[in-house]
Amino acid sequence: MSAIKILGICGSPRRKSAYTALKAALDSASAADPNVECELVELRGKKFSLCVHCNQCLRKGSDRCTVFQDDMTPLYDKFYEADGVIVASPVYEMNVTAQTAAFFDRFRSAWKRGIDDPEFFVRKVGAGLAVGGTRNGGQEMTVDAINHFFLAQGMTLVTGGNGMYTGAMLWNPGDGSTDMDDPAGMENARVLGRKVAVMARVMKEANLWNLQA
Numbered sequence: 001m002s003a004i005k006i007l008g009i010c011g012s013p014r015r016k017s018a019y020t021a022l023k024a025a026l027d028s029a030s031a032a033d034p035n036v037e038c039e040l041v042e043l044r045g046k047k048f049s050l051c052v053h054c055n056q057c058l059r060k061g062s063d064r065c066t067v068f069q070d071d072m073t074p075l076y077d078k079f080y081e082a083d084g085v086i087v088a089s090p091v092y093e094m095n096v097t098a099q100t101a102a103f104f105d106r107f108r109s110a111w112k113r114g115i116d117d118p119e120f121f122v123r124k125v126g127a128g129l130a131v132g133g134t135r136n137g138g139q140e141m142t143v144d145a146i147n148h149f150f151l152a153q154g155m156t157l158v159t160g161g162n163g164m165y166t167g168a169m170l171w172n173p174g175d176g177s178t179d180m181d182d183p184a185g186m187e188n189a190r191v192l193g194r195k196v197a198v199m200a201r202v203m204k205e206a207n208l209w210n211l212q213a
Contacts, residue, residue, distance in 0.1 A: 008023075011100030011103065124203070132171075
């Protein structure tokens with residue numbers, strides 16, 4: 001069987017709860033299929049410029065930013081080569097972190113990939129997880145923002161189901177400085193990871209319809 005690559009993107013500026021949940025999801029994905037290769041990339045500490053919507057990438061027919069060469073540059077290939085992507089973010093003001101939003105915005109250039117190969121992103125799956133400081137602390141809005149990024153690329157969403165309708169949502173009481181204390185949420189993260197592994201293989205090996213027909 002061919003290898004399946006799953007990329008985890010942690011949008012937290014700290015190696016705390018969102019990182020812990022994402023690692024659990026990736027470990028579960030690896031355990032689900034011996035041919036799954038997982039990589040966890042932290043946006044923490046990375047320096048990359050904000051997208052200024054200059055459209056130089058589109059004018060030059062590039063699938064990556066042609067204006068800024070920074071820590072975002074090598075992440076394009078990691079994203080494009082992945083069969084599945086899991087993005088994790090703590091809840092900041094009922095939304096994703098600034099690091100996560102900046103990462104998303106730099107994919108203006110991904111439009112080129114979809115034009116050249118309409119099935120390129122359809123074959124990829126994406127899933128989101130969020131950790132809030134309270135039980136109902138904006139996790140749904142944060143996961144929705146992550147899912148909307150995947151939808152903007154034309155990717156296939158993976159959700160947990162069984163009450164986990166859009167993605168894994170966890171909570172870590174207080175300011176996130178303590179260890180994760182949400183057993184049910186952590187199990188949801190692991191379920192999501194396993195499902196990403198399964199669906200990434202299904203989509204990679206599927207004989208998809210010709211979208212240009």
